[in-house]
Amino acid sequence: xxxxxxxxxxxxxxxxxxxxxxxxxxxxxxxxxxxxxxxxxxxxxxxxxxxxxxxxxxxxxxxxxxxxxxxxxxxxxxxxxxxxxxxxxxxxxxxxxxxxxxxxxxxxxxxxxxxxxxxxxxxxxxxxxxxxxxxxxxxxxxxxxxxxxxxxxxxxxxxxxxxxxxxxxxxxxxxxxxxxxxxxxxxxxxxxxxxxxxxxxxxxxxxxxxxxxxxxxxxxxxxxxxxxxxxxxxxxxxxxxxxxxxxxxxxxxxxxxxxxxxxxxxxxxxxxxxxx
Ligand code: FE
Ligand code: FE
Ligand code: ZN
Numbered sequence: 001x002x003x004x005x006x007x008x009x010x011x012x013x014x015x016x017x018x019x020x021x022x023x024x025x026x027x028x029x030x031x032x033x034x035x036x037x038x039x040x041x042x043x044x045x046x047x048x049x050x051x052x053x054x055x056x057x058x059x060x061x062x063x064x065x066x067x068x069x070x071x072x073x074x075x076x077x078x079x080x081x082x083x084x085x086x087x088x089x090x091x092x093x094x095x096x097x098x099x100x101x102x103x104x105x106x107x108x109x110x111x112x113x114x115x116x117x118x119x120x121x122x123x124x125x126x127x128x129x130x131x132x133x134x135x136x137x138x139x140x141x142x143x144x145x146x147x148x149x150x151x152x153x154x155x156x157x158x159x160x161x162x163x164x165x166x167x168x169x170x171x172x173x174x175x176x177x178x179x180x181x182x183x184x185x186x187x188x189x190x191x192x193x194x195x196x197x198x199x200x201x202x203x204x205x206x207x208x209x210x211x212x213x214x215x216x217x218x219x220x221x222x223x224x225x226x227x228x229x230x231x232x233x234x235x236x237x238x239x240x241x242x243x244x245x246x247x248x249x250x251x252x253x254x255x256x257x258x259x260x261x262x263x264x265x266x267x268x269x270x271x272x273x274x275x276x
Contacts, residue, residue: 002243002275003062004212005029006255006264013045014052014099022059024265025272028252030065033092033104037071041091049098062252064099065140065174065209068092068106075109075122075151082122085109090130093137100136103209103252105174108141108152108161119151124164131167140174140208145182145224153183153222155201162206172208176256177242178215178226181234186219188238195247210253212239212271228257229267240274 005026010017021029034041056064072085089106096104111119131139141161146153151161162168175198181187185194198204214232216225230236242248255267 001027001060001062001250002272003028003250003252004243004255004268004271004275005252006257006259006268007031007067014048015055018052018055018061020261021061022055024261025268026264027060028062028064028254030067030105030254030256032069033066033095034069034088036067036069041095044095044098046098053099062250063209064102065252065254066092066096066099066102066104066137068104070107072106073109073112074106074126075111075114075119077112077114082126086126086129089126093130093135093139096137097135102137103140103172103174104137105140105142105209107144107150108158110149111151112149116151116157119149120157120160121164123151123161127161127165127171128167131165131170133167135170137170138172138208139170140172142174142211143176143179143183145176145179146184146222147182147224153179155198159202162202171206173202173206174209174211175207176211176213177234177238178211178213178232178256179224181215181219182217182221182224184220184222187242188219188234191238191241191245195245199247204247207247207251210242210248210251211256212242212253213256214239226257228259228263229255229270236270236274239271243271243275 005028144152214227
């Protein structure tokens with residue numbers, strides 16, 4: 001099964017979001033758990049959540065990807081910022097129990113000058129504080145572009161975090177094509193080699209989702225500016241290889257390209273065509 005979708009807004013409700021996904025040919029979707037810049041979270045309506053789950057089951061959707069607000073930073077040098085991140089992540093995991101069996105992706109964070117080692121250990125501490133054996137969600141670390149003091153630009157950094165999490169069976173990784181290229185992994189010329197490296201360092205069994213984004217910048221630029229599919233340095237042929245790569249089959253693939261709904265519908269159709 002080819003699970004393809006895009007980032008959508010849950011502001012009109014979860015079921016409405018699922019119906020929008022259906023209307024553009026999607027078979028998965030991603031959404032922010034709350035305002036991406038702020039902290040406000042609308043309480044989840046259990047009936048609405050159940051209705052979305054029913055719609056996904058009835059239409060053979062793949063796992064959904066919830067995305068944490070990108071402003072939280074579990075490894076900031078500021079203690080209040082870290083506490084806020086931990087509180088937000090914990091609250092989101094409680095909310096995700098209304099959508100059991102899905103994925104929750106977050107940016108590991110920026111060490112803000114403390115160094116990689118300190119950053120990695122603070123991120124692992126946060127995860128160890130919030131993960132419980134009962135949760136039915138898999139928490140994903142996203143591969144990052146390595147912008148500024150971001151942690152997670154190198155596969156080794158993600159592996160190091162995973163190694164320090166006690167309940168590591170609750171953890172996985174989301175690979176973002178724009179981010180890995182920006183971080184210096186050449187998926188245009190050697191997708192195979194990059195995925196082999198991912199397997200060697202992290203293990204492909206940890207890979208649970210893919211963000212399909214072209215990049216406005218060349219490999220290694222560390223900029224993190226997404227482009228529409230075929231309009232950046234990765235190019236359409238790279239995405240043909242991505243959607244057909246044996247190691248990525250069956251994973252939910254989510255577009256986070258600069259698009260309105262119609263643009264997403266076109267990109268979903270394009271990727272389905274590339275998938276063949
Ligand atoms: Fe992200
Ligand atoms: Fe992403
Ligand atoms: Zn990005």
